[in-house]
Amino acid sequence: MEEASTRPPHRSTYRHGDLRRALVDAGTELARDGGPDAVVLREATRRVGVAPNAAYRHFADRQALVDAVCAVAQLRLVISMERGLADLPARRDAAANARAQLRALGVAYLGFAQREPGLFRTAFSVPGGMEYALHPILAGNTGRTAFQLLGRVLDDLVDTGVLTAARRSGAEILAWSAVHGLAVLLIDGPLRGLGPATTAEIERRLIEMVEHGL
Amino acid sequence: MEEASTRPPHRSTYRHGDLRRALVDAGTELARDGGPDAVVLREATRRVGVAPNAAYRHFADRQALVDAVCAVAQLRLVISMERGLADLPARRDAAANARAQLRALGVAYLGFAQREPGLFRTAFSVPGGMEYALHPILAGNTGRTAFQLLGRVLDDLVDTGVLTAARRSGAEILAWSAVHGLAVLLIDGPLRGLGPATTAEIERRLIEMVEHGL
DNA sequence: TGTACATCAGTGAACGCGCGTTCACTGATGTAC
DNA sequence: TGTACATCAGTGAACGCGCGTTCACTGATGTAC
Numbered sequence: 001m002e003e004a005s006t007r008p009p010h011r012s013t014y015r016h017g018d019l020r021r022a023l024v025d026a027g028t029e030l031a032r033d034g035g036p037d038a039v040v041l042r043e044a045t046r047r048v049g050v051a052p053n054a055a056y057r058h059f060a061d062r063q064a065l066v067d068a069v070c071a072v073a074q075l076r077l078v079i080s081m082e083r084g085l086a087d088l089p090a091r092r093d094a095a096a097n098a099r100a101q102l103r104a105l106g107v108a109y110l111g112f113a114q115r116e117p118g119l120f121r122t123a124f125s126v127p128g129g130m131e132y133a134l135h136p137i138l139a140g141n142t143g144r145t146a147f148q149l150l151g152r153v154l155d156d157l158v159d160t161g162v163l164t165a166a167r168r169s170g171a172e173i174l175a176w177s178a179v180h181g182l183a184v185l186l187i188d189g190p191l192r193g194l195g196p197a198t199t200a201e202i203e204r205r206l207i208e209m210v211e212h213g214l
Numbered sequence: 215m216e217e218a219s220t221r222p223p224h225r226s227t228y229r230h231g232d233l234r235r236a237l238v239d240a241g242t243e244l245a246r247d248g249g250p251d252a253v254v255l256r257e258a259t260r261r262v263g264v265a266p267n268a269a270y271r272h273f274a275d276r277q278a279l280v281d282a283v284c285a286v287a288q289l290r291l292v293i294s295m296e297r298g299l300a301d302l303p304a305r306r307d308a309a310a311n312a313r314a315q316l317r318a319l320g321v322a323y324l325g326f327a328q329r330e331p332g333l334f335r336t337a338f339s340v341p342g343g344m345e346y347a348l349h350p351i352l353a354g355n356t357g358r359t360a361f362q363l364l365g366r367v368l369d370d371l372v373d374t375g376v377l378t379a380a381r382r383s384g385a386e387i388l389a390w391s392a393v394h395g396l397a398v399l400l401i402d403g404p405l406r407g408l409g410p411a412t413t414a415e416i417e418r419r420l421i422e423m424v425e426h427g428l
Numbered sequence: 429t430g431t432a433c434a435t436c437a438g439t440g441a442a443c444g445c446g447c448g449t450t451c452a453c454t455g456a457t458g459t460a461c
Numbered sequence: 462t463g464t465a466c467a468t469c470a471g472t473g474a475a476c477g478c479g480c481g482t483t484c485a486c487t488g489a490t491g492t493a494c
Contacts (some may be wrong), residue, residue, distance in 0.1 A: 130406075299442075
């Protein structure tokens with residue numbers, strides 16, 4: 001007869017509202033410090049304050065959550081690169097402008113990798129191959145993926161006569177490789193402990209090498 | 215009174231002989247397909263046919279085993295690069311020779327990464343920073359580490375007038391970054407599914423870019 | 429050459445951990461009448 | 462406007478797994494006498 005005292009405990013967890021979003025956000029935080037392996041399903045639900053199995057309403061399995069976080073990481077990277085382009089002062093000389101844009105992309109890429117090493121690594125624990133780099137899901141504010149952003153700048157370099165058409169094809173991959181390699185060596189590899197001054201100088205020279213070498 | 219029937223079962227596992235070596239070998243096999251995370255202590259002991267805790271006679275903990283496997287991977291890489299140099303036909307022109315050596319190092323590096331992606335990834339799950347890249351433990355048959363091998367070829371490029379002395383310093387890192395980046399994108403990243411012909415063409419052009427851009 | 433003994437590389441059993449995933453369920457919410 | 466009901470996003474408990482690591486032990490081997 002104590003029904004009054006056992007009245008429903010008002011579970012605020014029913015109808016969370018946007019649990020999927022919340023889990024991706026929590027997963028992203030996990031990825032920030034720890035990379036893709038740190039995206040642990042149980043920990044994400046714990047952070048959101050929900051039972052572990054609740055995640056299965058929104059994701060087929062753990063990998064689906066990781067994939068979603070990977071897409072977020074890609075998006076942050078491309079937005080970072082777009083900002084790098086947007087912050088560039090306009091120049092009269094179209095050729096100099098295109099060159100500056102190429103450098104800005106490299107700087108933004110390397111900057112993101114060092115600011116957010118966990119997300120950077122997560123962005124490249126890519127589920128698919130090349131077709132993924134072109135997928136509209138990963139397009140930033142300008143409607144382009146990181147790969148397409150680079151492609152457009154390279155097109156500008158051809159249009160302004162800096163790059164010959166013959167050298168254009170596949171040039172994305174060459175520039176990308178160089179910058180990506182330095183990023184990886186800096187954040188995970190043996191170049192880890194290099195002071196910021198040295199790092200900056202190396203970045204400058206690497207981008208210079210790409211500019212000359214393309 | 216059945217002592218005769220309960221005579222000692224002749225355990226062949228006592229005094230294994232070279233358990234440490236055997237565990238490193240097993241760990242290396244695990245790393246070959248699976249990378250550093252696949253170096254699982256229990257699995258290594260299982261493969262050797264020994265109790266899991268036997269490993270603790272030879273390694274402080276799992277990480278110590280992984281570090282040992284990492285050193286093996288580094289060694290295989292450097293030997294691969296030495297072979298690339300050794301297989302080069304001798305040339306009259308010293309400058310052309312130095313250039314060919316630089317290219318050969320790049321080709322060997324990329325070849326190793328693609329032939330042994332697991333070991334390649336393990337080699338770069340490096341315990342230390344730059345000082346590790348110079349550690350004599352990692353020197354190959356010529357007594358040089360991979361980094362030093364590249365350094366010597368760059369010195370040759372300076373001596374033969376291909377590279378100016380001003381551009382020499384830090385050039386290792388630039389060349390290394392470019393080649394490393396392509397390797398990573400090819401084996402783990404979005405460039406995974408690229409046919410061998412395309413891959414070879416990209417490799418050629420990347421190395422060309424480094425040669426021109428340095 | 430034979431014997432006693434210390435060494436220490438291996439054993440076997442167990443531990444606690446945290447993970448991903450499955451099960452049958454419950455009860456707040458939105459909708460149809 | 463009020464009521465019955467279906468929906469489905471969440472719960473709670475449990476699972477099996479394999480991991481790294483610790484413990485007290487054992488017995489083959491090498492060495493000293």
